Amino acid sequence: xxxxxxxxxxxxxxxxxxxxxxxxxxxxxxxxxxxxxxxxxxxxxxxxxxxxxxxxxxxxxxxxxxxxxxxxxxxxxxxxxxxxxxxxxxxxxxxxxxxxxxxxxxxxxxxxxxxxxxxxxxxxxxxxxxxxxxxxxxxxxxxxxxxxxxxxxxxxxxxxxxxxxxxxxxxxxxxxxxxxxxxxxxxxxxxxxxxxxxxxxxxxxxxxxxxxxxxxxxxxxxxxxxxxxxxxxxxxxxxxxxxxxxxxxxxxxxxxxxxxx
Numbered sequence: 001x002x003x004x005x006x007x008x009x010x011x012x013x014x015x016x017x018x019x020x021x022x023x024x025x026x027x028x029x030x031x032x033x034x035x036x037x038x039x040x041x042x043x044x045x046x047x048x049x050x051x052x053x054x055x056x057x058x059x060x061x062x063x064x065x066x067x068x069x070x071x072x073x074x075x076x077x078x079x080x081x082x083x084x085x086x087x088x089x090x091x092x093x094x095x096x097x098x099x100x101x102x103x104x105x106x107x108x109x110x111x112x113x114x115x116x117x118x119x120x121x122x123x124x125x126x127x128x129x130x131x132x133x134x135x136x137x138x139x140x141x142x143x144x145x146x147x148x149x150x151x152x153x154x155x156x157x158x159x160x161x162x163x164x165x166x167x168x169x170x171x172x173x174x175x176x177x178x179x180x181x182x183x184x185x186x187x188x189x190x191x192x193x194x195x196x197x198x199x200x201x202x203x204x205x206x207x208x209x210x211x212x213x214x215x216x217x218x219x220x221x222x223x224x225x226x227x228x229x230x231x232x233x234x235x236x237x238x239x240x241x242x243x244x245x246x247x248x249x250x251x252x253x254x255x256x257x258x259x260x261x
Contacts, residue, residue: 015039020155021046025162032156033163044214047152053145057186058218060141064130065104065188071134072104080125081183082107087190093204101203102192108142108184123181142184149214150182156212181210 016031035042064072069086077083085107088100112124129139157177161170171177187203194201 015041015043017043017045018159019046020044020048020152025159029159029162032159036160036163044152044156047155049145049148049152053148054216054218056137056141057145057216060135060138061106061186061188063135064106064138064186067130067134071130075106075128075130077107078125078128080109080123082109082125083128090203093201096196096199097201097204098199101201102190102194103202104188104190106184106186108146108186110179110182111143146182146184149184150180153180153182153212153214156214160212 016035018028018031018035020028022028032042072084073086075083077085077089083106085105087102087104089104090101092101108127109123109125111127132139154172154177157171158168162168164170189202192200192202
């Protein structure tokens with residue numbers, strides 16, 4: 001049973017908060033199971049990624065997105081889905097949107113060697129990186145965060161396995177997750193207010209691909225209107241980033257729900 005500290009009400013839907021440092025694994029597994037059955041979203045705290053590192057990620061992201069469009073287009077997303085995507089380049093809900101998403105982004109995936117990039121998997125390949133002359137710390141910052149986020153993801157997936165009454169290492173069997181196609185997606189929204197009545201969204205309603213999504217924000221509200229599979233609403237997801245007046249390290253985990261901005 002979740003305690004008041006482990007639950008947060010958002011727009012009528014209770015989202016559980018999982019403490020990844022908890023020694024009570026059974027309780028954490030029960031919380032994850034509840035979240036996945038109820039709506040597919042939960043909060044994650046004490047995951048091991050420090051606020052300082054999040055600050056570095058946001059700062060380096062801002063530096064890139066502040067570059068002139070001519071510089072950003074030099075690393076335009078390639079056939080391996082790595083690199084920059086401009087504003088309105090993606091349309092996540094084409095049936096309801098009258099123009100593309102009001103966001104720009106940058107995709108970073110697992111780094112493959114030259115030989116691996118020739119494999120049959122269309123997403124194996126090399127990452128693209130901004131010029132180190134412009135952003136000297138960018139690649140190192142992103143690669144460090146990638147490994148830390150991947151480690152957190154593996155720990156969460158262990159809890160998900162146990163919530164499914166499987167062994168904790170079930171998804172670590174050879175051929176399952178030994179080379180996951182995990183991506184960092186840096187996103188920058190234009191600030192244009194979504195207007196569903198005329199088909200304008202920061203990001204159209206969608207279900208994420210893959211197994212889980214770990215979502216971190218810089219504190220600027222934006223992710224709203226979370227629609228659960230069973231017709232319930234989880235509301236705005238950023239409000240739990242402050243606890244007793246202090247900012248806490250928070251990741252939102254999306255498993256089965258649908259989201260839009």
